[in-house]
Amino acid sequence: MKIAKKAGLFGTLTAAGLLAMSGFATPVLAEDVIVGLITKTNTNPFFVKMRQGAEAKAKEMGVELRTFAGKYDGDNEAQIEAIESLVAAGAKGILITPSDPAGLADTVKRAREAGLLVIALDTPFDPADSADATFATDNFRAGELIGQWAAAKMGDTTKAKIATLDLSEAQITVDVLRNQGFLKGFGVDVKNIDRMYDEDDPRIVGGDSTLGSEEGGRTAIENLLQKDPGINVIHTINEPAAAGAYEGLKSFGLADQVLIVSVDGGCPGVQNVKDGVIGATSMQFPLLMASLGVEAVAEYAKTGVKPANSEGLSFYNTGVELVTDEPVDGIPSITSEEALKKCWG
Numbered sequence: 001m002k003i004a005k006k007a008g009l010f011g012t013l014t015a016a017g018l019l020a021m022s023g024f025a026t027p028v029l030a031e032d033v034i035v036g037l038i039t040k041t042n043t044n045p046f047f048v049k050m051r052q053g054a055e056a057k058a059k060e061m062g063v064e065l066r067t068f069a070g071k072y073d074g075d076n077e078a079q080i081e082a083i084e085s086l087v088a089a090g091a092k093g094i095l096i097t098p099s100d101p102a103g104l105a106d107t108v109k110r111a112r113e114a115g116l117l118v119i120a121l122d123t124p125f126d127p128a129d130s131a132d133a134t135f136a137t138d139n140f141r142a143g144e145l146i147g148q149w150a151a152a153k154m155g156d157t158t159k160a161k162i163a164t165l166d167l168s169e170a171q172i173t174v175d176v177l178r179n180q181g182f183l184k185g186f187g188v189d190v191k192n193i194d195r196m197y198d199e200d201d202p203r204i205v206g207g208d209s210t211l212g213s214e215e216g217g218r219t220a221i222e223n224l225l226q227k228d229p230g231i232n233v234i235h236t237i238n239e240p241a242a243a244g245a246y247e248g249l250k251s252f253g254l255a256d257q258v259l260i261v262s263v264d265g266g267c268p269g270v271q272n273v274k275d276g277v278i279g280a281t282s283m284q285f286p287l288l289m290a291s292l293g294v295e296a297v298a299e300y301a302k303t304g305v306k307p308a309n310s311e312g313l314s315f316y317n318t319g320v321e322l323v324t325d326e327p328v329d330g331i332p333s334i335t336s337e338e339a340l341k342k343c344w345g
Contacts, residue, residue, distance in 0.1 A: 033063040035297045036086035037290065038079050038096040042069035044212075045266050045345025046238075046286050047097065050121065053287030054095065057294040065294065066091070073212065074168075076100040080107050086116070093117035093297030095290060101126040101173050117300040119307070121289045123174045124315060133296070133307045134315035135289045139177035139263070142282035143235070145322045145331065146261035147185020149280045150233055152328040153259060157187055157203070163224045164196075164207040165217055165236040165245055171196060175237060178263050179207070182235040205231055210241040217244025225252060236262045239269025239281060246277045265323065266345035273323055274336035280324035283339055288318045 037054045039047035051067055058065035066089070068082035076099050084107070086094055093116055098104045101123060108118050108130050120134040128134060151157050164182070167175040179196045188201045197207055205228045210216030217236060221244070224231060229252070236242040242262040249255040262269060265283025272278045296307045310317040322333040 032092075033298055033301045034066060034086070034089055034091040035063055035294055036066050036068065036082065036091050036094040036096075037293075038068045038082045038086075038094060040070055040073045040075070040079075040097050040099050042067075044073070045268075046122075046264065049344035050097070050286040050290040053290035054294050057291035061294065061298050063294065063298055070099055074099050076103050079104060083107050083111050087111050087114050091116055092301040093119065093293075095119050095121050095293040095297070096131075097121050097123050098125055101130075105130040117297055117306060119293045119296060121293060122284075122286065123172065126173055128173075128314055133309070135292050135296075135307075135318055136174075136315050137263075137282075137284035137289075137320050138313070138315075138317050139174050140181035142263045142284065142320045143178040143181025143183075144185035145181075145282050145320065146235065146263065146280050147182040147187075148331055149185075149322060149324060149328060149333070150182075150235075150259055150261050151186045152331065153279065153326065154233065160186070160203045160233050161228055161231045162186070162188075162201075162204045162233045162235070163221065163231045164204070165210045165220045165224075165234060165241050166196065166207050167212050167237045168209045178237060179235065182261070186233070210237060210244070212238050212241060214240045214244035214247075217241030218248040219244075221245040221248040222251075225249075225254070229254065230257075232258050234258055234260045236260065238262060239264045239266055239272065239278065242269065242278050242281075243272060246272075265321075265339065265343055267340065267343040268345060270323055270336050270339045270343045273325060273339070279326065280322060280333070283321045283323050283334075283343065285318050285342075286344060292316070292318065 070078040118131045120131040122136050124134045125131050164179055176196050180190050180193050184190050191198045208220035208223050210220045239262045242260050259279050261280050262278050263282045323339040324333050325336050327333045
């Protein structure tokens with residue numbers, strides 16, 4: 001990874017500092033730096049890849065990495081215990097994918113008051129400035145890309161019947177960003193960019209929760225098909241939910257009538273693009289998020305410099321790419337073959 005290409009990450013770093021972070025200098029404070037990584041679960045391939053990225057970078061830099069995860073997505077208590085454990089251990093920083101972006105705010109505040117650098121990975125806190133920084137996909141842009149692609153593929157969108165298969169009803173930031181980005185990209189008048197389900201566009205059949213799982217995706221689409229069997233556009237929070245939705249559609253003999261789009265970039269999801277199950281997906285890069293986070297904590301331990309946001313954004317953007325084998329004019333994309341060389345999971 002070449003941090004020097006991401007000039008916005010540390011706004012005031014010297015060239016020597018950038019060189020050290022790129023792995024070409026001797027690791028600093030190796031025996032003193034503890035970095036904590038706290039993910040929502042340790043089974044989701046996205047978080048597995050995140051952990052691998054953090055482990056590889058920690059080994060390269062000679063810092064100690066301690067990893068924690070909830071028993072399930074939403075296990076807030078486990079994440080609180082992990083934060084408290086890292087504070088007690090004298091960690092220099094915490095990288096966390098918050099299960100409850102609002103509910104963890106007080107615990108994170110205490111960690112920062114104790115001198116730890118706290119970086120949210122993938123999912124911003126609520127409010128976002130509860131953490132020192134956020135390294136994430138531009139999830140709104142990820143949703144917007146697949147929305148724009150779906151609208152372009154459909155052509156006449158006046159006859160669209162849209163279903164959104166979301167994470168939950170809890171209005172979690174990453175869920176809201178992807179949902180609202182998709183709707184805006186598709187051409188829906190999004191009433192409140194920060195809230196789901198307040199739109200009055202008659203093309204929207206409805207939304208349902210999937211918990212990000214294949215089983216949840218299947219159940220959600222079966223529920224929504226009872227409202228309107230004519231659904232022809234489906235946005236899903238992630239690719240497992242998309243795979244489940246496809247199986248549900250197949251069971252009703254409706255798979256050929258629906259355009260499915262998603263977000264993630266996991267290898268199974270990219271293969272589903274190749275196989276025609278998913279029309280397009282937005283690829284994100286969890287390994288990069290975590291490895292950048294380890295570098296940021298090491299730099300903070302050495303110099304006290306905190307990471308800066310990407311220009312014009314309230315977070316550091318780790319990138320997103322549209323993956324489809326049916327490109328449309330005006331929307332940059334890569335093919336499934338290209339994506340299979342850089343996917344995760």
